[in-house]
Amino acid sequence: MRIFWLLFSYEWRHFRAAKGLVLLCALLLLTGLYGIYYGTTEMERQRQHLTTLPELSRRNVEELKVKFPGPADAGDIGYYHTTYAVHHPDAWAALSLGQRDINPYYVKLRLLGLQNQLYATDNTNPMKVLSGNFDLAFVLVYLFPLLIIALSFNLLSSEREEGILTLLLAQPVSPGVVVGAKLAFRLAVVLGLAWLLSVVGMLWAQVPLDGRVLTWLGLSTLYCLFWFGVALVITALQRTSAFNAVALLGVWLLLVVLVPSLLNLGVAAAHPVPQGIELTIKQREEIHAGWDRPKTQTMNRFFALYPQWRDTATIRERFVWRWYYAFQHLGDLAVAKQAAAYANGLQQRYDLVEKLNLLSPAINAQSSLNALAGTDLPTHLKFQRSATAYHDALRAFYYPFLFRKVEFTHADYAREPTHTFTSQPELSTALRGLGKLLLSVGVVFAAGLLLLRARPINPR
Amino acid sequence: MHSIAQKEFVSTLRDKRFLVLSVLVLALLLAATLVGRASYQTLQQERQLAQQTVNDQFRHQPARHPHRVAHYGSFAFRPRSGLSLLDSGVDSFTGTSVFLEAHQQNSVNFSQAQQSGSLIRFGEMTVAFVLQMLVPLLIIFLCFGAFTQERETGTLKLLLSQGVSLRQVAWGKIWGYSRAVALVVAPALALAAALLFGTEEFISGTDLVGRLVLFVLSYAVYFFLFIVGAVVVSAVQASSRAALVTLLGLWILGCIILPKATANLGATLYPAVTKAQMDADVHEEAQHGINGHDPQDQRSAALKAGLLKKYGVDSEEKLPVSVGGIVMSESEAYSAKVYQQHFADLNATYKRQNRLSDWVGLLNPYQAIRPLSMGLAGSDFAHYVHFQQAAEAYRYALVQRLNALQTSMGYGDKERKLDAHTWQQLPLFTYQAPPLGWALPRLLLPVVALLLWAVGLSWLGLRLISNSRLA
Numbered sequence: 001m002r003i004f005w006l007l008f009s010y011e012w013r014h015f016r017a018a019k020g021l022v023l024l025c026a027l028l029l030l031t032g033l034y035g036i037y038y039g040t041t042e043m044e045r046q047r048q049h050l051t052t053l054p055e056l057s058r059r060n061v062e063e064l065k066v067k068f069p070g071p072a073d074a075g076d077i078g079y080y081h082t083t084y085a086v087h088h089p090d091a092w093a094a095l096s097l098g099q100r101d102i103n104p105y106y107v108k109l110r111l112l113g114l115q116n117q118l119y120a121t122d123n124t125n126p127m128k129v130l131s132g133n134f135d136l137a138f139v140l141v142y143l144f145p146l147l148i149i150a151l152s153f154n155l156l157s158s159e160r161e162e163g164i165l166t167l168l169l170a171q172p173v174s175p176g177v178v179v180g181a182k183l184a185f186r187l188a189v190v191l192g193l194a195w196l197l198s199v200v201g202m203l204w205a206q207v208p209l210d211g212r213v214l215t216w217l218g219l220s221t222l223y224c225l226f227w228f229g230v231a232l233v234i235t236a237l238q239r240t241s242a243f244n245a246v247a248l249l250g251v252w253l254l255l256v257v258l259v260p261s262l263l264n265l266g267v268a269a270a271h272p273v274p275q276g277i278e279l280t281i282k283q284r285e286e287i288h289a290g291w292d293r294p295k296t297q298t299m300n301r302f303f304a305l306y307p308q309w310r311d312t313a314t315i316r317e318r319f320v321w322r323w324y325y326a327f328q329h330l331g332d333l334a335v336a337k338q339a340a341a342y343a344n345g346l347q348q349r350y351d352l353v354e355k356l357n358l359l360s361p362a363i364n365a366q367s368s369l370n371a372l373a374g375t376d377l378p379t380h381l382k383f384q385r386s387a388t389a390y391h392d393a394l395r396a397f398y399y400p401f402l403f404r405k406v407e408f409t410h411a412d413y414a415r416e417p418t419h420t421f422t423s424q425p426e427l428s429t430a431l432r433g434l435g436k437l438l439l440s441v442g443v444v445f446a447a448g449l450l451l452l453r454a455r456p457i458n459p460r
Numbered sequence: 461m462h463s464i465a466q467k468e469f470v471s472t473l474r475d476k477r478f479l480v481l482s483v484l485v486l487a488l489l490l491a492a493t494l495v496g497r498a499s500y501q502t503l504q505q506e507r508q509l510a511q512q513t514v515n516d517q518f519r520h521q522p523a524r525h526p527h528r529v530a531h532y533g534s535f536a537f538r539p540r541s542g543l544s545l546l547d548s549g550v551d552s553f554t555g556t557s558v559f560l561e562a563h564q565q566n567s568v569n570f571s572q573a574q575q576s577g578s579l580i581r582f583g584e585m586t587v588a589f590v591l592q593m594l595v596p597l598l599i600i601f602l603c604f605g606a607f608t609q610e611r612e613t614g615t616l617k618l619l620l621s622q623g624v625s626l627r628q629v630a631w632g633k634i635w636g637y638s639r640a641v642a643l644v645v646a647p648a649l650a651l652a653a654a655l656l657f658g659t660e661e662f663i664s665g666t667d668l669v670g671r672l673v674l675f676v677l678s679y680a681v682y683f684f685l686f687i688v689g690a691v692v693v694s695a696v697q698a699s700s701r702a703a704l705v706t707l708l709g710l711w712i713l714g715c716i717i718l719p720k721a722t723a724n725l726g727a728t729l730y731p732a733v734t735k736a737q738m739d740a741d742v743h744e745e746a747q748h749g750i751n752g753h754d755p756q757d758q759r760s761a762a763l764k765a766g767l768l769k770k771y772g773v774d775s776e777e778k779l780p781v782s783v784g785g786i787v788m789s790e791s792e793a794y795s796a797k798v799y800q801q802h803f804a805d806l807n808a809t810y811k812r813q814n815r816l817s818d819w820v821g822l823l824n825p826y827q828a829i830r831p832l833s834m835g836l837a838g839s840d841f842a843h844y845v846h847f848q849q850a851a852e853a854y855r856y857a858l859v860q861r862l863n864a865l866q867t868s869m870g871y872g873d874k875e876r877k878l879d880a881h882t883w884q885q886l887p888l889f890t891y892q893a894p895p896l897g898w899a900l901p902r903l904l905l906p907v908v909a910l911l912l913w914a915v916g917l918s919w920l921g922l923r924l925i926s927n928s929r930l931a
Contacts, residue, residue, distance in 0.1 A: 038724050049734050056740045102573045108736055121567045123735045125810040126550035127841050131723030132581050146712055241701045260582030265495055276570045277510055277557050288532045292522055350577040370578050377577040
């Protein structure tokens with residue numbers, strides 16, 4: 001054990017003397033800090049945008065109050081009044097932005113049919129979303145493995161190439177201890193950096209102190225350990241530094257770049273999603289057919305679903321709002337099956353990736369961090385369901401006005417339901433990810449140790 | 461020099477590692493080409509079918525009031541450009557269809573990225589991806605030992621003692637490696653070209669040929685400068701290991717870190733407005749004009765009064781035109797104008813955000829080839845905006861035609877409908893992607909950046925080599 005610490009402390013001196021490596025660590029620290037800065041500012045901006053929405057609704061109400069100074073027909077208000085379903089980020093989202101820049105974080109709603117409002121997107125710069133987010137999760141998942149590779153590609157090979165290894169192993173030191181001490185030192189440096197950045201990120205993002213702190217640390221630790229395991233396997237092959245560098249980078253390329261992009265293709269092919277556009281086209285047909293169908297037919301279909309309004313007056317007018325909103329809603333119902341199939345299709349794609357991400361710890365780590373922060377697809381689908389429920393609540397609020405012919409007064413604006421939704425973490429996904437990472441770590445370390453045992457270290 | 465080139469070429473081909481790597485890259489390239497084509501065909505067919513469906517639906521509407529038709533509206537689907545099967549650019553991150561209706565400009569919805577989890581953010585397997593990121597890696601593995609190995613084995617001295625200059629050795633090596641790289645890349649590009657021109661859907665002709673030729677040329681320059689760069693690094697570094705580590709470090713910086721960092725920094729520096737805010741602003745400003753759905757609006761009243769005066773009558777009933785139609789038409793013109801200003805502002809903001817990355821292209825060839833490649837493939841941001849503008853122009857023209865129809869119906873138009881055959885005479889949405897001549901001026905910066913790199917490296921780098929005391 002004493003020898004282990006001796007070697008460990010020599011590694012430290014070595015490391016301090018190697019300007020390049022210290023610089024590399026400093027650079028990674030800076031990129032990590034930039035990642036935290038970027039993530040928190042981006043989430044701050046989304047939050048700030050979300051706070052402007054009630055203000056937009058308020059301006060809209062002011063305008064309507066001028067437009068309809070007295071008691072108004074609720075149908076007019078439902079048509080002109082816009083409100084928003086909002087998706088607030090969790091504090092953790094700042095550390096792992098996931099798909100929050102791609103999926104809209106608010107939906108503008110009117111009392112009209114829901115399905116042609118639900119999929120509207122926000123303004124996005126496609127070049128920027130193509131390039132992706134430089135958040136802390138990116139630094140951990142993409143760049144930390146590269147640091148680990150840079151620190152350990154010449155773990156033994158440089159000593160061998162410089163002829164030191166012969167001298168070292170001539171001492172009463174077992175090769176296992178040498179490799180162990182070297183790895184342990186690098187592990188300490190890398191984990192120190194990862195933990196430091198994580199803690200800084202958590203403080204900066206002001207995350208609540210709960211089990212997720214440990215889950216995040218556990219995920220980043222295991223992910224780093226996995227890459228050290230890979231380095232151990234490559235070291236155990238005992239080839240030249242150049243070979244090691246190429247091999248390690250090859251593994252990185254395979255797991256971080258190639259497997260994800262190939263898996264993406266495979267999943268898209270295995271689960272073709274029914275195009276969302278089909279359902280919006282069909283909904284439009286249904287709604288506009290509503291204008292041309294006999295009113296009693298439309299109303300009877302509606303009353304079958306909402307018998308509580310059946311006893312309302314028979315429609316004789318050319319146009320009346322309750323009929324208009326009835327066929328808007330029937331349009332939504334006509335595509336309910338397609339809407340569910342669309343959402344299910346997306347969820348199935350996600351689930352399939354979840355199953356297959358054992359193939360690449362990088363995908364696993366990324367999706368676990370996103371799940372922890374509640375920034376991936378399932379959370380967005382939950383938000384869409386929540387927005388749908390909000391639209392239902394809006395209809396429930398307006399229907400009594402429309403069907404009982406109650407006048408809509410200025411005081412009623414304040415009674416209209418409002419919506420809020422905050423991302424919930426997908427904890428079970430994150431914990432499953434933790435388990436799978438543990439498995440990957442076990443596999444690489446077992447392979448590395450077996451290799452080392454099978455082929456004792458050759459000093460030359 | 462030729463014999464050096466020949467030697468490098470032959471020994472490269474004999475190198476098992478290179479063989480394995482290049483077979484891998486070639487396989488990926490071919491796979492990416494085939495996958496790109498398959499996905500191109502599926503998406504294209506889906507969109508054509510959907511466009512056909514909505515067109516048929518539009519033409520087969522029953523007798524309706526024209527303003528009903530304006531709200532029934534239509535959809536515009538973005539057809540994919542021919543070369544997007546090689547470089548899908550931002551296509552996966554932009555919407556595919558937009559609903560076109562009266563009074564408002566809707567967002568382009570249903571992007572590929574929204575239909576996938578965060579997996580898509582790892583990058584997509586396209587030909588461009590292999591060419592931009594993986595082939596440079598192959599080049600690095602191929603060339604890092606160009607000089608260091610000769611020096612380590614002592615063969616460089618032998619070579620120089622035969623009266624060959626260092627510069628000649630360098631050029632010989634560059635030429636040899638270039639041939640080896642061409643051997644890997646050419647089959648895939650030939651397959652792509654065969655796929656592009658071998659099938660009937662791409663008979664579109666010279667524009668596509670021009671784009672493909674420039675596409676291939678740009679990548680040739682890109683690979684060339686990587687080869688020269690790698691040879692130069694190999695010459696100035698002390699050992700093979702140092703050369704390799706330097707080159708890999710540069711690759712990571714240029715292909716992984718910088719593109720993301722600059723794109724993010726650009727977005728942080730120039731914040732863009734949200735769609736909700738923009739719509740509210742457009743609405744508010746349009747209110748200063750006339751609101752088509754608002755009979756209480758004073759401006760509509762003034763317009764009506766003007767009409768009565770113009771036709772010399774005292775009531776709306778006696779007018780030969782529908783006041784509703786005229787008010788609607790004026791209102792649409794006004795709000796469309798306001799929207800155009802805001803849309804231009806938004807795109808100017810996005811351009812400023814992207815400009816940072818474009819300028820970094822002068823420092824980082826990857827950020828020069830990326831916009832150039834997707835620009836030539838017709839899958840960049842500018843082409844997307846072109847589609848959005850075409851869709852908006854069609855929407856505006858369609859709505860205004862319908863407003864004119866309503867106007868011509870005269871007083872009491874709301875009680876009446878127009879015949880079903882009216883809708884068959886309205887134009888349908890057809891989209892013509894812009895020609896190469898439109899795209900090229902927008903790609904000047906990346907072209908200049910790539911050429912500067914190629915010339916600069918060949919000149920300065922080679923001078924560096926011949927001035928260094930290598931042997």
